[in-house]
Each structure stands twice: as structure tokens, then as C-alpha cells.
Amino acid sequence: MADDKLHEKLADYAEDAHAMEQNDLKMLDSMISTTDDPQVREMIEHHKGETEEHEQRLRERLEAMGRGTSTRKQAQAVGAALLKGVGDQARGDKAGKNARDGYMAEHLEIAAYQLLERLAQKAGDTETAEVARQNRADEEEMARRIDASWDRTLELTLEENGLRV
Ligand SMILES: [Fe+2]
Numbered sequence: 033m034a035d036d037k038l039h040e041k042l043a044d045y046a047e048d049a050h051a052m053e054q055n056d057l058k059m060l061d062s063m064i065s066t067t068d069d070p071q072v073r074e075m076i077e078h079h080k081g082e083t084e085e086h087e088q089r090l091r092e093r094l095e096a097m098g099r100g101t102s103t104r105k106q107a108q109a110v111g112a113a114l115l116k117g118v119g120d121q122a123r124g125d126k127a128g129k130n131a132r133d134g135y136m137a138e139h140l141e142i143a144a145y146q147l148l149e150r151l152a153q154k155a156g157d158t159e160t161a162e163v164a165r166q167n168r169a170d171e172e173e174m175a176r177r178i179d180a181s182w183d184r185t186l187e188l189t190l191e192e193n194g195l196r197v
């Protein structure tokens with residue numbers, strides 16, 4: 033019985049992670065549409081491809097667990113601030129805001145996958161643990177890429193504001 037509850041909890045976590053990836057896809061689309069710099073755009077588009085894989089891997093695990101992939105949780109999964117940087121858009125600081133929101137979103141994903149992996153291991157679900165590990169590796173790489181680009185991000189932000197320093 034405790035086992036059943038553990039599996040149910042695991043399915044809940046996988047569902048949340050799946051909703052998180054769906055939200056991230058929207059966020060990445062919004063970032064792509066507000067990014068002119070070719071290098072930054074390439075970085076975001078590359079991660080969008082990975083994010084589609086994350087979503088698909090989780091969908092397959094949810095199906096294996098007998099859970100559909102309802103969009104029920106989608107709206108509540110990630111704070112509104114992460115979705116679009118709502119309210120920030122008008123201020124002409126998109127490069128900086130996108131990088132900040134992206135950095136935050138990647139770390140949210142990393143934390144979610146750390147927990148999902150461990151919960152899956154406890155429940156004896158090695159396949160879900162592996163998906164969590166694979167997805168997390170991409171999030172960590174993306175976080176590293178954003179982390180390596182703060183100087184460029186500031187430069188782009190200043191350019192957006194007509195401030196050349
Ligand atoms: Fe992801």
C-alpha cells in the first residue's frame with residue numbers, strides 16, 4: 033500500500049515536470065520572438081529542441097504509468113513571472129530579462145529533476161530516474177551557457193536602450 037502511494041506521488045511529480053516543460057516551450061517561443069541577436073537566438077532555439085525532447089520523454093513515462101498528459105496542471109505549474117516576464121516587455125530590456133528568466137527557469141528545472149530522479153529511484157522506477165537525469169543534463173548545460181553570457185547580455189541590453197558604453 034505504501035508502494036502504491038509512492039508510485040502515485042511519482043506520477044504526480046512526473047506530471048508536474050511535464051507541465052513545466054510545456055510552459056518552458058511557451059517561454060522559449062516568447063524569448064525567440066524577442067531576440068534579434070543571432071547567437072543568443074541559436075542558443076535558445078537549440079534548447080527549444082531539447083525541451084521538446086524533455087516533454088516527449090516525460091509524456092512516454094506518464095503513459096507507461098497509466099497517466100494521461102492532461103493540461104490540467106499547465107497553468108499552475110510555473111509562476112507567471114517565468115512565463116513571459118510580463119510587464120517587463122515594454123521597458124526595452126529584453127536581452128537581460130530573457131537571460132534572467134531563462135536562468136531562473138533552468139534552475140527550477142534542475143531542482144525538479146533532482147527530486148524526480150530520487151523519488152523514481154525510491155519507487156524502483158529506473159526508467160523515470162534516467163529520464164530525469166537526461167533532462168537535467170540539458171538544463172545544466174543551458175544554465176552554463178546563460179551563465180557564460182552575462183557580459184554579452186548586458187551589452188545587448190545597453191544597446192536596446194541606445195546606451196553604448
Ligand atoms: Fe527541460
Ligand SMILES: [Fe+2]
Pocket residue numbers: 056079083137138141170171174
Ligand atoms: Fe530547460
